[in-house]
Amino acid sequence: MHGVWLQRRALSGLDETRLADLGLTADDAACEAGRPFWDVPATWRR
Template sequence: MSPRALAPALPFALPHRSAVLRMIAVWQQRRALARLGDAALADLGLTRAEAEHEAGRPFWDLPA
């Protein structure tokens, strides 16, 4: 069954391809942020706690 045929049965709209690609990019960036060392975080002006908080956000929680 095609995605278009399933769409009316879904209680929500399927995200567009660009939105999915953005979510993947944000997820990858947050994973990279979590792997940074303390010196790199200091260069960015972030604490370890701030980086862990940002990295722990769900991938669908996109920045505005």
């Protein structure tokens, strides 16, 4: 779960160019970064 938090935090710090490289918009990144750390796919909770 800590890894998810770190990834979402890093995602929120990316600039528009890096987000575009990932196929994401700033709104997409903000939405994902705003999700709680426990909100992950069930397959990740093993």
